[in-house]
Amino acid sequence: MGLMVDTSTIAGLIHARQDDENVGILSADGDLTHSRVVELAAQRGTWLAKNRLPGPFHIAVLSDNSVEYLLWLEAAALVGACVVGANTTHRGDELARDLAHTECQLLITSPSYSPLVAGLDLGPALGTVHEDNQRVLTLGSDGFYENLLPFEGARASDLPSDDISASTLGYLLFTSGTSGAPKAVKCSQGRLAMISGIVAQMYALTPDDVCYAAMPLFHSNALMAGWGPSLAGASAVAVPSTERFSASGFLPDVRRFGVTYFNYVGKPLSYILATAQQDDDAKNTLRQCFGNEAAPDDIDRFAQRFGCAVAEAYGSSEGGANVARTPDSPPGALGRAPEGTLVLDPETGAECPPAQFDESGRLLNAEACIGELVSLSGGQSFEGYWQNEEAMEARLRDGYYWTGDLAYRDEAGFFYFAGRDHDWMRVDGENFAAAPIERILQRHDDIVIAAVYAVPDETVGDQPMTAVEYAKDPKDFNPEAFSEFLSHQEDLGTKWAPKYIRVMSTLPKTATSKVIKKSLRAERWNTPERVWWRPTKDLSYVLLSPEEAVQLNELVQDRVL
Known part of the structure; x- marks a missing residue:
């Protein structure tokens, strides 16, 4: 009779791997079996339990996708702590606000990110970050190993688990904040375990699969479409060689680690497709990709180029x-x-x-x-x-x-x-949204990503502006060819053609490659890059001059989007 697995909590899924000698984590530093992963997680979980304070048992992790990050995710689940994934793209007051608002009492940070929090007041439990703050643990430091050494050899089965249930708060997940201030979404162990089981079943994840953890582990997609399903399927997790998503490093990592499953959110498929195509790209182990927000054309092109299935679903944190x-x-x-x-x-x-x-x-x-x-x-x-x-x-x-x-x-x-x-946006009395326009613009061979957003019209309402990430040198942008392209898009609405075009080598993005539109909207046409515009209603674009930009600013200065 097989071992009964408690699938109602993440802690239960981890306990089920305690004696599993199959590979659990693959990285550039080597492989770890599931049993070794659980042992190391139990060691860290024991330290967490010993350092718990009264109040919410919230721990913050500020790191790229390292083996250690995965270990602390498991450690927290084993002792019923809630992980607050700190957004590695946040800085200063914004980062301090995130961790203070969520009442974190311990912080695990990598050496590369510790300078971001130095001197910051992170709330009553964590206090101000400095070298002697015992509530802050820097990965790989002398203090890190000294703190963990007394708990070497800890067993997950020895950790108290009576208080852990499906309703135990496991994660606080910040929304991406591409348009407004982020919010911390509550996610229980039970909810993540349920979602993980569904995804693992949908895509037939088994111990033979290797899941590629390229999306930032502070993001809900990384947990709900990647790490959690790997636990539910008893699959292995591969950490990117660079510990973060890299378009150029994607296929080499797939081949190096034997990746079979890849989850994504936002535009990673577009960036991978923008890399130079090789005749043997389809010769790899990848069988299934799952995510959301990819361009429809990219889904088909990716599946064909890399010889795998790509599935999309809409869902929110x-x-x-x-x-x-x-x-x-x-x-x-x-x-x-x-x-x-x-x-x-x-x-x-x-x-x-x-x-x-x-x-x-x-x-x-x-x-x-x-x-x-x-x-x-x-x-x-x-x-x-x-x-x-x-x-x-x-x-x-x-x-x-x-x-x-x-x-x-x-x-x-x-x-x-x-x-x-x-x-x-509202243009000439007509309301419409940005996404259908973006899908059309991204058909252009030289546009990697297009972001469409509203800017003020000179008199009333809005005008559509687009910032495009150009595959070539932005100086080579051809406005006549772009106008010709637009004229052949039969599904382009009569008022959808961008009034302004900002051509960039790269767009501002979150760690999950989502475009940060709020900064683009705020800058409008006041940019270091050249901006092309249509002074009239036809599709002819000309370069916006500094004098014309000043005039536009004067016309819209009293209007706020």
Whole structure:
């Protein structure tokens, strides 16, 4: 009779690997078996338990995707601590606010990131960070090994676990903050274990699989689509050789570690596809990719180039709504959603009518059909935000869960993503969203990523502006060729052509490669890069001069987006 595995908690999934001699972690420094991983996690968990203070048992981890990060994730689960993944792209007051707000009482940081917190006041439990602060542990330091040495040989089965249940808070996950201030989403061990089991079953993860942990471990996608499912499937985890996502290092790592499964969020597929193609790219071990927010064309190109399946699903860190892509989903569609998922007008609460398309696929009724994606169930799996009632009230209104994402639905019931609620713009009296325009612009051979956002019109309303990450030297951008490209896009709405084009070598992004639009919106046309614009309504673009930029600033100075 086999060992009974408690699949209701992450701690239970870890305990099940205590005597497993299969490989658990692969890295540039070598391999660790599952049993060794659990032993090292138990050592760290014992230290956590010994250093626990009264109050929320929250520990912060500030590091890239290292073997140590994986060990501390397991350690925290074994003793019922909540991991607060510190966003490695945050700095100064923003980083201090994250850790103080979430009431962290211990901080685990890598040497490369410890200077970011030096001198910062991280709240009552952690205090001010300095060399003698015993609540801060720097990975690889002399103090690090001295602290852990007394607990060498600890066993997970010896750790007290009576207080750990499915409802035990396991993670505080900051939303990405690409459009506004981030919020800490609560995720219990039970919720992560449930999601992990579903994903592992969907993609048939087994002990023979190797999951590539390239997305930052502070992000919900890394836990819910990667690390958690690897535990549920008893699979191995491969740490990137650079300990972070690298487009150029992706395929070498896949081959080096025998990666079979890769999860992503945002634009990683676009960046990998932008690397030089080789005739033997499909000769690799990769069989399945799973993520969200990839461009539809990129999904097909990636699957063909690397010889693997690519599946997409819509979901948020909060878990209040989900949409799953099905085999019959039309190009560009997210897929179908459970009953009770609707697109509602955020002002009136009325259901938006189905999307209408012409024979070339152009969306005809964007103003009417685009609304906010809403779950009538009230977000039963949404466990709330940490100490943020205002954000809770914005998500749960009238008994419904409002995602904050714009969407539309066709007559067959397929949902389409239209951007965040910040991505809505009003041009010449017509409302539309950014995402459909971005999908069109990214068909251009030389555009790696396109971000579309609203900037003020000279008189009233908005105008669409795009910042594009150009595959070539931005100085080689050809406005005539771009105009010609736009003229051949039959599904481009009559008011969707960007008024302004900012051509960049790279766009500002979060650690998960999501474009940070709020900084682009704030800068508008006041940029170090050249900006092209359409002074008239035709598709002819000319270079925006410094004098014209000053005039535009004067015209819109009293208006705030």
